[in-house]
Amino acid sequence: MALLWDTSLLLRKVKDLRCLTPRRHRVKEKWAATHPKLPPTRLAVHHFDATYSTQLGQLWPSVRLAMLSERKYGALLNNFSHNVALTELKAQGCVDFISEREKDVPSCLEEKSEEPSDVSMKSSDADGEQLSLSPNIKCLVFPRGDVTRFKPARPDKNGLLGYYLMDAASLLPCLALDVQEGHSVLDLCGAPGGKTLALLQTQAIRFLCINDSSVSRTLRLRKVLHSYVPKHFLTNENLRITSFDGTKWGEIESNTFDRVLVDVPCTTDRHSLMEDDNNIFSKNRTGERRRLPQLQLELLLAGIQAACPGGEILYSTCTLSQNQNLSVVEQAIYQAREKDGIHLQVVDLKPLMRMFGNTFHFAPDLHLGEMVIPHLVANFGPIYMCKLKRLT
Ligand SMILES: C[S@@+](CC[C@H](N)C(=O)[O-])C[C@H]1O[C@@H](n2cnc3c(N)ncnc32)[C@H](O)[C@@H]1O
Numbered sequence: 506m507a508l509l510w511d512t513s514l515l516l517r518k519v520k521d522l523r524c525l526t527p528r529r530h531r532v533k534e535k536w537a538a539t540h541p542k543l544p545p546t547r548l549a550v551h552h553f554d555a556t557y558s559t560q561l562g563q564l565w566p567s568v569r570l571a572m573l574s575e576r577k578y579g580a581l582l583n584n585f586s587h588n589v590a591l592t593e594l595k596a597q598g599c600v601d602f603i604s605e606r607e608k609d610v611p612s613c614l615e616e617k618s619e620e621p622s623d624v625s626m627k628s629s630d631a632d633g634e635q636l637s638l639s640p641n642i643k644c645l646v647f648p649r650g651d652v653t654r655f656k657p658a659r660p661d662k663n664g665l666l667g668y669y670l671m672d673a674a675s676l677l678p679c680l681a682l683d684v685q686e687g688h689s690v691l692d693l694c695g696a697p698g699g700k701t702l703a704l705l706q707t708q709a710i711r712f713l714c715i716n717d718s719s720v721s722r723t724l725r726l727r728k729v730l731h732s733y734v735p736k737h738f739l740t741n742e743n744l745r746i747t748s749f750d751g752t753k754w755g756e757i758e759s760n761t762f763d764r765v766l767v768d769v770p771c772t773t774d775r776h777s778l779m780e781d782d783n784n785i786f787s788k789n790r791t792g793e794r795r796r797l798p799q800l801q802l803e804l805l806l807a808g809i810q811a812a813c814p815g816g817e818i819l820y821s822t823c824t825l826s827q828n829q830n831l832s833v834v835e836q837a838i839y840q841a842r843e844k845d846g847i848h849l850q851v852v853d854l855k856p857l858m859r860m861f862g863n864t865f866h867f868a869p870d871l872h873l874g875e876m877v878i879p880h881l882v883a884n885f886g887p888i889y890m891c892k893l894k895r896l897t
Pocket of ligand 1: 693694695696697698699700701716717719750751771
C-alpha cells in the first residue's frame with residue numbers, strides 16, 4: 506500500500522515538473538522529429554558499417570571490433586633527450602619494432618609479393634632497391650596481444666621529454682618517405698607534429714619546412730617541438746614553420762623539395778568512432794566532411810608541385826575510406842599529368858610491408874598504396890599511405 510502511495514506521489518511530482526517545462530520544449534515521443542539526435546559517434550558507426558562492409562567485406566567485423574576497442578600506442582624515442590627511456594622501456598618488455606623486427610614475415614605476405622600487380626600504375630621501387638631505413642628512428646611497442654599502457658614520458662635535465670606517444674603505424678609514412686642525408690623536406694600538414702618529430706630524429710635533413718593552415722594547431726606543434734627538440738635546433742634557419750593554406754603551395758614554392766609529406770585531414774576514423782567532441786560526423790560539419798576528398802586532392806596536387814623532379818611525395822591518411830585514399834591518389838596522378846604535365850611513378854611499398862608484417866596487419870590486395878588495418882592483437886592504424894616519385 507505504502508509503495509502504491511509512493512508511486513502515485515512520484516507520478517504527480519513528475520506531472521508537476523512537466524508543468525514547469527514550457528510546452529514548446531516538451532518532447533512528444535511519438536514524433537520522430539522531436540527525438541533526441543544521434544551523437545556523432547553513432548552516425549560514424551552507421552556510416553562506416555554502410556561503406557566499409559562493402560569495401561572490406563569479411564574483414565570489416567574484426568576491423569570494426571578493433572576500432573571500437575582500446576588502441577595501441579608506440580613510444581617514439583627522442584634522440585635529443587639524455588635520459589634512460591630506452592633501457593626503462595626495454596625492461597618493461599617493449600621492443601623497438603624497427604631495429605628488432607623479426608626477419609620471418611608471414612608466408613602469406615611473401616607469396617603475395619611474388620604475384621604480378623594487376624594495375625599498371627603499380628611499379629617497383631625506381632631503383633629496384635629496398636627502402637633504407639634511418640637507424641635513428643626508434644619506436645618501442647609492447648608485443649602483440651600485450652595491451653599495457655605507457656607511462657607519461659619524463660623530462661631530462663634540459664627539460665626535453667624522452668619519448669612521444671603515437672600510433673606506431675603513423676611512423677610507417679615517415680619511414681617510407683626515406684629521407685636521405687642533405688635532403689630538403691616539406692611537411693605540408695604538419696600539426697600537431699608526431700611525424701615531424703620522427704623526421705627530425707633522422708638528423709639527416711638539410712632544410713625542413715613544417716606547415717599547417719590552422720594557427721591554433723601550429724601553436725600546438727611549436728609546443729610539441731619545444732618539449733622534444735633543443736632550442737638552437739628550432740631557431741636555426743634550416744627549419745621553418747608556417748601557417749599557409751597548403752593547397753596553394755605549388756604557387757608559393759614549386760619544384761623545390763626532395764621529399765614532401767602530405768598527411769592530409771581526413772575522417773580520422775578512430776576518433777570519429779570514439780569521441781563526440783570535435784567529431785567530423787557532427788551534423789554541423791557535414792559539408793566539411795563531404796568536401797574532404799576535394800581538399801585532399803588539392804593538397805596532394807600542391808605537394809606534387811612542391812617536389813622537385815626526381816623528388817618523392819608520400820600521401821597518408823588515418824582512414825579506411827577508399828574515397829579519401831586510392832581515389833584521391835588516382836585523381837592526383839591523372840590531374841598532375843593532364844593539367845601540369847607532371848609524370849609520376851607509384852613507388853612499391855611492399856618491401857616496407859614485408860619488413861613489418863609481424864608488427865602490423867596490412868590490408869590485402871590494394872591496387873594502389875598500402876594500408877595498416879586495426880586488429881585486436883595489433884591494434885594500430887588505420888593508416889593508408891601511397892608514395893609517388895616525380896619523373897618530370
Ligand atoms: C592528419 S593532421 C596532420 C597530423 C600531423 N602530420 C602529425 O603527424 O602530427 C592534418 C592536418 O592538416 C591541417 N590542414 C587542414 N587543411 C589544411 C590546408 N588547407 N593546408 C594545410 N594544412 C591543412 C589540419 O589543421 C591538421 O592539423
